Amino acid sequence: MHQNIVQAPLAPLDRQSSLGELAYESLKDTIIRGQCEPGTKLTVRSVAQALHVSTTPARDAINRLIGEGALVNLGPKTVVVPVLTMAVLDEVTKIRLALESLAAQEATPHVSEDDIAFLEDTQEKLNTALDERRYMEVLRLNKDFHFRIYDRSQMPRLVAMIESQWLRIGPSFNGLYPEFAIKRQGVANHQWALRGLKDRDPATVRAAIENDLRDGYRRLSNLVHARGD
Amino acid sequence: MHQNIVQAPLAPLDRQSSLGELAYESLKDTIIRGQCEPGTKLTVRSVAQALHVSTTPARDAINRLIGEGALVNLGPKTVVVPVLTMAVLDEVTKIRLALESLAAQEATPHVSEDDIAFLEDTQEKLNTALDERRYMEVLRLNKDFHFRIYDRSQMPRLVAMIESQWLRIGPSFNGLYPEFAIKRQGVANHQWALRGLKDRDPATVRAAIENDLRDGYRRLSNLVHARGD
DNA sequence: AAATGTAATTTGATGCAACAAAAATGTTGA
DNA sequence: TCAACATTTTTGTTGCATCAAATTACATTT
Numbered sequence: 001m002h003q004n005i006v007q008a009p010l011a012p013l014d015r016q017s018s019l020g021e022l023a024y025e026s027l028k029d030t031i032i033r034g035q036c037e038p039g040t041k042l043t044v045r046s047v048a049q050a051l052h053v054s055t056t057p058a059r060d061a062i063n064r065l066i067g068e069g070a071l072v073n074l075g076p077k078t079v080v081v082p083v084l085t086m087a088v089l090d091e092v093t094k095i096r097l098a099l100e101s102l103a104a105q106e107a108t109p110h111v112s113e114d115d116i117a118f119l120e121d122t123q124e125k126l127n128t129a130l131d132e133r134r135y136m137e138v139l140r141l142n143k144d145f146h147f148r149i150y151d152r153s154q155m156p157r158l159v160a161m162i163e164s165q166w167l168r169i170g171p172s173f174n175g176l177y178p179e180f181a182i183k184r185q186g187v188a189n190h191q192w193a194l195r196g197l198k199d200r201d202p203a204t205v206r207a208a209i210e211n212d213l214r215d216g217y218r219r220l221s222n223l224v225h226a227r228g229d
Numbered sequence: 230m231h232q233n234i235v236q237a238p239l240a241p242l243d244r245q246s247s248l249g250e251l252a253y254e255s256l257k258d259t260i261i262r263g264q265c266e267p268g269t270k271l272t273v274r275s276v277a278q279a280l281h282v283s284t285t286p287a288r289d290a291i292n293r294l295i296g297e298g299a300l301v302n303l304g305p306k307t308v309v310v311p312v313l314t315m316a317v318l319d320e321v322t323k324i325r326l327a328l329e330s331l332a333a334q335e336a337t338p339h340v341s342e343d344d345i346a347f348l349e350d351t352q353e354k355l356n357t358a359l360d361e362r363r364y365m366e367v368l369r370l371n372k373d374f375h376f377r378i379y380d381r382s383q384m385p386r387l388v389a390m391i392e393s394q395w396l397r398i399g400p401s402f403n404g405l406y407p408e409f410a411i412k413r414q415g416v417a418n419h420q421w422a423l424r425g426l427k428d429r430d431p432a433t434v435r436a437a438i439e440n441d442l443r444d445g446y447r448r449l450s451n452l453v454h455a456r457g458d
Numbered sequence: 459a460a461a462t463g464t465a466a467t468t469t470g471a472t473g474c475a476a477c478a479a480a481a482a483t484g485t486t487g488a
Numbered sequence: 489t490c491a492a493c494a495t496t497t498t499t500g501t502t503g504c505a506t507c508a509a510a511t512t513a514c515a516t517t518t
Contacts, residue, residue, distance in 0.1 A: 018471065043499065054473040059500080060292065067296040069386060077480055077499055091384045094335070098327040106323070155320045157298060157397075161390065168386075247501065272469065283503040288470080306469055306510055 019053050020060035027061045031070055034174035038083040070167040084172035086224050092168050093217045099162050104209040107152035108202040123190050139174055185215050248282050249289035256290045260299055263403035267312040299396045313401035315453050322446045325394050333438040336381035337431040352419050368403055414444050
């Protein structure tokens with residue numbers, strides 16, 4: 001029995017860079033969107049078939065995602081999209097607090113007028129999307145907001161590490177409860193961060209981001225608890 | 230012209246788990262020991278030949294190490310052991326401060342009597358090795374000391390992230406200047422950390438580890454600067 | 459000599475087949 | 489009905505041939 005795990009939301013795989021790279025991007029995108037229900041088994045051959053490539057690029061993509069923690073190796077022949085447990089959420093949150101507050105703090109001196117304009121624009125769109133209950137877009141805009149700041153830290157390795165932490169949490173919620181991921185309270189934190197950026201005050205930006213993460217943690221931990229029924 | 234890049238210090242590759250896993254461990258060990266001079270090109274075929282495996286496991290190992298940042302992809306067909314620049318050292322140090330201070334702090338409440346005994350024993354051996362100028366062993370013992378603490382944080386993902394930061398710095402010094410990596414001042418920091426662990430005072434342990442990292446940073450940055458001649 | 463163009467070689471990527479390990483399935487016996 | 493066993497299928501791993509791209513070596517010209 002061949003499970004067709006990954007089919008609908010696949011990019012057509014235009015040929016630009018290597019197939020392994022494209023397979024990785026496509027698979028990652030599918031996972032981060034929550035299109036693969038956590039717990040779903042992934043096999044080399046099913047991924048290869050879904051992406052219309054041979055086993056080698058599929059294997060590469062899976063291995064890479066395992067390395068990032070976006071997939072986990074349960075048994076000897078079972079890789080799955082991990083189900084977020086309370087223990088993992090706690091650990092990832094602590095890691096995120098350490099990394100993202102560092103990025104926010106380091107970014108502050110390097111934020112330009114253009115960055116501020118982009119962030120204000122993004123926040124406005126975010127508010128609109130929130131009003132109109134377009135939650136998937138809210139998630140995307142929220143990510144844009146955060147990473148525009150982090151990018152300015154000029155610490156590319158740090159940004160990559162932060163991304164892989166988001167990749168650990170996203171799959172369990174983005175597809176299932178997008179409406180819970182962001183709420184009104186997040187807006188206040190973003191405004192607070194924007195104020196800190198304009199004032200070029202790293203401590204304020206840091207505090208605002210930390211508060212944003214803590215708020216998010218509370219909502220997510222409620223969901224994890226609720227799921228235990 | 231076939232450069233035999235990785236030859237002497239290769240483990241014989243006994244067959245226990247997958248070849249890819251063994252190739253990864255062997256190659257990683259070679260790199261971390263500084264046996265591959267930074268800047269050295271690695272090719273799939275040369276690694277495969279050195280490890281007496283086919284190209285597939287060799288490719289897997291290289292890809293995995295690229296993912297971890299232990300190897301970098303310069304050109305389209307050139308992966309090298311990265312040469313540590315000042316920019317990278319600065320970034321990695323900031324990341325390490327964030328991650329390792331978190332690990333030290335979280336570990337403190339979970340440290341047992343056995344852990345303390347191990348740490349004191351390790352520190353004693355470290356002092357001896359330092360006196361007898363067995364610097365490679367000093368490096369190993371220093372790593373044992375730090376990671377025994379970090380392990381107790383009960384945050385396995387965090388520990389893995391810390392390890393990959395060590396992997397970014399080690400290759401450029403362990404093989405070249407092992408005598409500079411640890412000095413007397415490190416001893417005081419370790420004793421300070423031990424005191425904090427015995428008192429179960431997370432703030433002290435955290436401060437001691439941070440100080441240890443900062444001392445290490447000063448020494449390493451001197452080396453990086455000196456190398457610019 | 460230095461620059462330039464061309465041929466030979468090296469190299470990563472990719473697909474594929476074979477194999478052994480592990481699951482899944484089916485069957486038997488109580 | 490369920491547990492234990494045997495069989496079939498699935499699956500990751502590994503090695504290898506092929507191909508196109510990239511690098512290197514070399515010859516030619518200025």
